[in-house]
Amino acid sequence: MERWSESNMFLGKRENLFLILLALLIILVPVLVKNKYYFIVMNVIGLNTIVVVGLNLLIGFAGQISLGHAAFYGMGAYLSAILTTTYHFPPWPTMVIAMLVTGVVAYLVGYPSLKLRGHYLVMATLGFSIIVNIFMVELDKITGGPSGFPGIPSLSIGRLTFDNDYKNFCLIWTFAFLSILVSLNLVNSRVGRALKAIHGSEVAANTLGVDTDKYKTKVFVLSAIFASLSGSLYAHYLTFISPRSFDFYYSIQVVTMVIVGGMGSIWGGFFGAGLLTILSEILHVAERYNIIAYGTMLTLVLVFLPEGFLVGLYGLYQKRRTKALIEREQKLIS
Amino acid sequence: MNRSEPLLSVDRLRKAFGGVMAVNDVSFDVARNQITAIIGPNGAGKTTILNLITGIYPLTSGKITFEEKKISGFKPFQIASQGITRTFQNLQVFQNMTVLENVMVGLHTQTRSEFCSCLLHLPKVGKEEKMVKEEGYELLCFFNLEKKAGWLSSNLPYGEQKRLEIARALAGKPKMILLDEPVAGLNTQETEKISGLILKIKEKGVTIILVEHDMNLVMGISDRIMVLNYGQKISEGTPGEIRMDPKVIQAYLGKE
Numbered sequence: 001m002e003r004w005s006e007s008n009m010f011l012g013k014r015e016n017l018f019l020i021l022l023a024l025l026i027i028l029v030p031v032l033v034k035n036k037y038y039f040i041v042m043n044v045i046g047l048n049t050i051v052v053v054g055l056n057l058l059i060g061f062a063g064q065i066s067l068g069h070a071a072f073y074g075m076g077a078y079l080s081a082i083l084t085t086t087y088h089f090p091p092w093p094t095m096v097i098a099m100l101v102t103g104v105v106a107y108l109v110g111y112p113s114l115k116l117r118g119h120y121l122v123m124a125t126l127g128f129s130i131i132v133n134i135f136m137v138e139l140d141k142i143t144g145g146p147s148g149f150p151g152i153p154s155l156s157i158g159r160l161t162f163d164n165d166y167k168n169f170c171l172i173w174t175f176a177f178l179s180i181l182v183s184l185n186l187v188n189s190r191v192g193r194a195l196k197a198i199h200g201s202e203v204a205a206n207t208l209g210v211d212t213d214k215y216k217t218k219v220f221v222l223s224a225i226f227a228s229l230s231g232s233l234y235a236h237y238l239t240f241i242s243p244r245s246f247d248f249y250y251s252i253q254v255v256t257m258v259i260v261g262g263m264g265s266i267w268g269g270f271f272g273a274g275l276l277t278i279l280s281e282i283l284h285v286a287e288r289y290n291i292i293a294y295g296t297m298l299t300l301v302l303v304f305l306p307e308g309f310l311v312g313l314y315g316l317y318q319k320r321r322t323k324a325l326i327e328r329e330q331k332l333i334s
Numbered sequence: 335m336n337r338s339e340p341l342l343s344v345d346r347l348r349k350a351f352g353g354v355m356a357v358n359d360v361s362f363d364v365a366r367n368q369i370t371a372i373i374g375p376n377g378a379g380k381t382t383i384l385n386l387i388t389g390i391y392p393l394t395s396g397k398i399t400f401e402e403k404k405i406s407g408f409k410p411f412q413i414a415s416q417g418i419t420r421t422f423q424n425l426q427v428f429q430n431m432t433v434l435e436n437v438m439v440g441l442h443t444q445t446r447s448e449f450c451s452c453l454l455h456l457p458k459v460g461k462e463e464k465m466v467k468e469e470g471y472e473l474l475c476f477f478n479l480e481k482k483a484g485w486l487s488s489n490l491p492y493g494e495q496k497r498l499e500i501a502r503a504l505a506g507k508p509k510m511i512l513l514d515e516p517v518a519g520l521n522t523q524e525t526e527k528i529s530g531l532i533l534k535i536k537e538k539g540v541t542i543i544l545v546e547h548d549m550n551l552v553m554g555i556s557d558r559i560m561v562l563n564y565g566q567k568i569s570e571g572t573p574g575e576i577r578m579d580p581k582v583i584q585a586y587l588g589k590e
Contacts, residue, residue: 182453189452189459190445190466193431197439200428207388209414209443209506218449264430 015184018267022180026173030166039165041281043237046172047230048273050179052257053266054226057183059255060263061192062219063199064114067251068125071132072224074246075102076231078136078143081152081241086142091155095232099225106224107217114216117202121220129251136243148242155236168237175233176270179226183266195219196264249291253280256294260301262308271310339402341366341510341541342387342418347396349382349565356382358565360396364510364543369536371544371552373576374562375585380545381423383562384512387543388420389413400510415443417509421499421516423545429488433479436487436498437470440505444469470505477501477531493524500531510541517548529555553577561585 261272305312
């Protein structure tokens, strides 16, 4: 039992069950919860979930690390904000435009750096996100500079305008659900296996016919598109954005969520996003200690549960159960 | 396609690492559906030749043709889709995946679905998945690993990981398979098992290049043997011929 793969734990029927549970939760929460503040927290969790699930495809499955997803998140937010507010583009098509533009930019960043072995992607994305942040601050005529960009219109479908926390909950979590769904589809497919194979042994994957450079670039672009989508939703939800929300700290935050939740587990990513968003809300009173709490948590998880909380705890539980089974059998024999 | 033509033909192959000539002017042909062994002392350049054939290293000079098509300069994944796969001397099993998943990756060249159709799980993806799972499982049965299909491959004992690697390489229905020391570190029983498997693979019509130090195995199953020393080919022939060749004896045991 213990030897049964952890990566198998959420496959197949169980996975569908979890999806149904999540859908039920999304439907039930608005009925049961009335506190406005909780909705804000849950909406932030939803937005982070979209980014983290995408990033987990890159980090947890393909084994490539990006420290620049704040930039893609920010590009989605700023492109949506600027195009809809300043140039009066319709919001929905603009979201798609933002995703495409971000995807192209991610391709230009990822293609050359993913051809190199080693930690080049980390450096390239880190540098890129700092550049993007400087643009947000310095291009103040277009972006509003450090004081931010106000007056972004809310999204709407026909007469329904998503102008409060409750309506945005439904909108954001619909997208979060869909991003989990398509990610699960991807992971349990030929492409998902190829990505995991790259993580396991790039050279072996290549000799089995996997175009490793192409797959790495594609999954990087895909994860950037997820981040861009989340950024656009964020901009239309809060109707105000500022460069601080898209700085290096956010990149660290999402990477931490991936690692704490569980690399290579879509549900782990969702769990990590929830756990750390709530944690940072609790620690809001002591904001300067926030980074210490994150660092401590990351270290502890890497040392004691390197597979992440969800996957790691499940593994411990499995071990326990196997042990108990063996003990019982031994008792029976004696 | 002319059946009497060699399947693989290597012409004046050279590979230099800095000032060291790891492979120096080696030419050889591999006939269809035969087992060709490459032997030689440590550092003779055997594994380097496999790395050159599979495109892992670029050639310094020379030419490799497969089914009369030039494949030198191709990337490893392109060579795989031409029908050449391999195993590794130092195991390269995907430790983060199950036994079955490992073999399913081997079927990559047999399937087509890409990012968009996988994200949306289009009907053809489901069909392909079913096919891949069934074929993968069948192959595990052939290799006697089906009972451990769901195991994380890192939990397999060493001998079974070796077998899994061969299974994975065979999954892509290659025309030629390169085995880099398939029995290194295995006991006599396990070696016999692998030896039987290699012959069965040959029966399936697959051409085999075998790099191996175990002389009993090499002499027992090879159709032809090529001997390398310091990057150069010093002898080539049937196992009987090689056994008698004074140059080979000298390379292994030194001069009297």
